[in-house]
Amino acid sequence: MKKIDLLLGWLFSAAFFFTLTSCESDDQPVVVEVPEQTEGVFVLNRGPQGSNSSALTYFDSESKTVVSDVFASLNGRKLGDSAEQLLVYGGKMYATVYGSYQIEVMDKKGKSLKTITSKNTDNSFHQPRCMASGNGKVYVTFFDGYVGIVDTTSLEVTKIAPVGLNPEQLTLANNKIYVAVSEGLNYPNTGTKVAVLDATTLAEVTKIDVLKNPTEILSDSQGDVYVISLGDYGYTVNNTLQRIDKQTQKSTVLMEATTMTMRNDTLYAIYSLWGKPVTDYIKYDCKNESVVTTNFLKDAIIYPEKASPACLDVDPVTGNIYIGVTDYKTNSDIYIFSPEGKQLNKFEAGSDPRVVAFISNK
Template sequence: MKSTQLNYLLGSIALLTTITSCHKDKIVNTQTAPTAERAGIYILDQGDLGQANSALTYYDYTTKVLTPDIFSSVNGRGLGNTANDVKIYGSKMYIAVDESGTVEIVDSKSAKSIKKVLFLNPDNTSKEPRDIAFYNGNAYVSLYNGTVAVMDTITYTVSKYITVGNDPEQLAVANGKLYVANGGGLNYPAVDSTVSVINLSTSTVTKTIAVGPDPYAVSVDSYGNVYVTAYGVYGTSNASLTIINSSTDAVTSRNNNYTGGAFAINGNNAFYIDGDGTIKIFNVKTFTSTTTNFISDGTTFVAPYAIATDPLSGEVFVTDAENYSSNGLIYAFDKTGKKEYSLTTGINPGSIILVNK
């Protein structure tokens, strides 16, 4: 399930799965200016909620070899309980493992562990690291204790915890600011409905912006627009999509009847998983939908779960969690929406990241 987010567990009981496929349309921001040919693709498998069976699947583009759990194979131990996010910064890959209270830092090419940073409360319970973003040599980690940790990417030490809203989820950087979706899911149905804006020069919150109830995903386009997707509260409010101008921090648009998930942006196209199980495209330049279904060859999914794009090839990747308790799948589509191949992943394949040679 989408990591340990209690609101989604409750919401799924209330049929919110029709909106977001098990609280997971996790986007992955690939390098904005890739300079090398791809080596392969990693899929972060969340595993079963409450069980230490998270995994890191790797597919090598050159050898065509799939390694079901490369992290375990290389390091002789598992990732832990409920891995929630993976990002690459420089030569290193950062993996947030929610229930275990860790951020694993590994070599992005070998998957060899470099450092395991603990995020634990005084009673040794997890602070629940959720999402990671980077700026000027720092990693910013959202934590379910209502803070964002500022971690140096050389020493791996935390210099500061910035207080934000309730149960912060995804993060994104735009115009020297960090935008933090405050979900508030642990208090469901009394969720949060805000985005905290952090000035990255001063590491202080400069503004709190009202968005839809229970925001969880944040993405940024090349024009500086910030897209915030929120679940809403079943029976009270719908899912929503809020667009923020990062130059002024003004809300420029809000769709309170949005039926899709988080954006995976490639150029002017934002791909997202809609509530009907199709893949749709939103044009971020014109703010209009451009297609009813990107998939052009009739491929369908049981439980579409995560989506990512490759700006080098134009490919679109979609994972399928299937029954949420056994191995899933990842599909690769070319830029015309035709299936290229599919691969078996671990349980609940929730994040996708591409790695260069």
């Protein structure tokens, strides 16, 4: 009898414990991992120089709707003159507007948070041109010959250093900053150097020889750096893509190209020199150092008269490819292709699209 009582007592205790733990378990919050999705894209339109008509166009990825001139609608003023680059970093967007001598900092809807300006010792304004991000900072080239650091908390230019006339794009690699120093305003005696700077102090580490007039620059996960030099626009030297080896810090010619972008160590490039009858759409495997294809589009773009590709970007989440086409006078078309090169959509943006920036849910 005692054994039965003990057994029943044990079963009751076990049942009570199981019920209690089940209830406790039910009370615990269930964490559901939401996959990253691209909610929309912003297109930065430069507009005709001197017209104060730079603008932001927004394309909603789900509804496929387009909102024109978002910045002006939200802020009651124009973005400025000759905007060049748009960067999404750390919950904010940064736009360089070099014709208006300012960096516009916005939230990810386009609402202005602060307008940053920086002055020379003679009280003239620096001209923000291109940007790269990392280490909690935004690095900026100033077209009048400098590189600066923007602190993303104070939203101030905390350091600035000379780098050479008309620096264009820059990239972070190997704990250094690589800057394409174009000297483009000295044409035809343009620059032939990529400047390498310390990422903290902005002190010059070295200079690397490249072809004339370097403008675009980016890097892969291995620390190799890729540079497009404009040459003399095809008169004697075509637009050329070069690779700077991480180990040797020497550049070698890869192919002809006019613009490029990168996703997951795959480099996408377009070669569309003025007057060239065929446009090349090149995909290059940076890890294997080999060309995958010279035509990554399955559906061809039919360019209107006097129009050409103005920007190329790849969605980091979906891998969809965005190509902006412009005649530099009228509104532009932005083509969207799948990673396999099939056209998915097309929408109208403002004049002269410079950058497509992607807004995700994370």
